[in-house]
Amino acid sequence: MIRVLVVDDQEVVARAHRTFVDRVPGFTTVSIARDGAAALERIRRGGVDLVLLDLTMPGMSGLDVCRTLQTYPEPPDVIMVTAARDLESVRTAVRHGVVHYLIKPFTFAALRGKLDVYASYRAAAAGQRDVTDQGEIDAALAALRGSSEASLPKGMSRETLSAVRSALIAAPEGLTALQAADVVGTSRVTARRYLEHLVAGGGCEREPVYGRAGRPELRYRLRPAT
Known part of the structure; x- marks a missing residue:
């Protein structure tokens, strides 16, 4: 804390x-x-x-x-x-x-975005965990230096990406897009877009979850440190 x-x-x-x-x-x-x-x-x-x-x-x-x-x-x-x-x-x-x-x-959203990035930066700097991906390092340093958000895909915000990362950090067992959406307070489609962005950057991995009839659901979790 x-x-x-x-x-x-x-x-x-x-x-x-x-x-x-x-x-x-x-x-x-x-x-x-x-x-x-x-x-x-x-x-x-x-x-x-x-x-x-x-x-x-x-x-x-x-x-x-x-x-x-x-x-x-x-x-x-x-x-x-x-x-x-x-x-x-x-x-x-x-x-x-x-x-x-x-x-x-x-606004609360503005402060939360700064605090989420600060928490990620603090945890990484203290050696408490590995960063999730290069984007997390860039985000942390960008926040501390006041850099722009040009490195993010169009339509994505630094604050929401930080919130999705925080949700994954708090759930080591992983989250589905729907669960992440509930935590962050956004739509399932939006949450999945951010999760897929982290997958593409190497920050997390996804796996199918079976057990129900029909198409399996995808679960996202932080990639373990090697």
């Missing part, structure tokens, strides 16, 4: 962000901090993997928090959230170790 600290000086916004985070499988909000000093104090106590950090706050700004975190031996990662839209703010945030940048207001 990836432990998240939500930092925002507006109580309503902070609670909304907490609700978003807690809806994403594999993530949980451990606390809310209303200013930079409180955020640093909570981080010093340990048990924080990722900070969802507001840029503009009274007193200590989000960038000030990031500068201080760079002096810590094992600082958590940071996703900056802000209404600031100037590129200089983005560049400054990246220079201070921010792994991603979200413009307020953002």
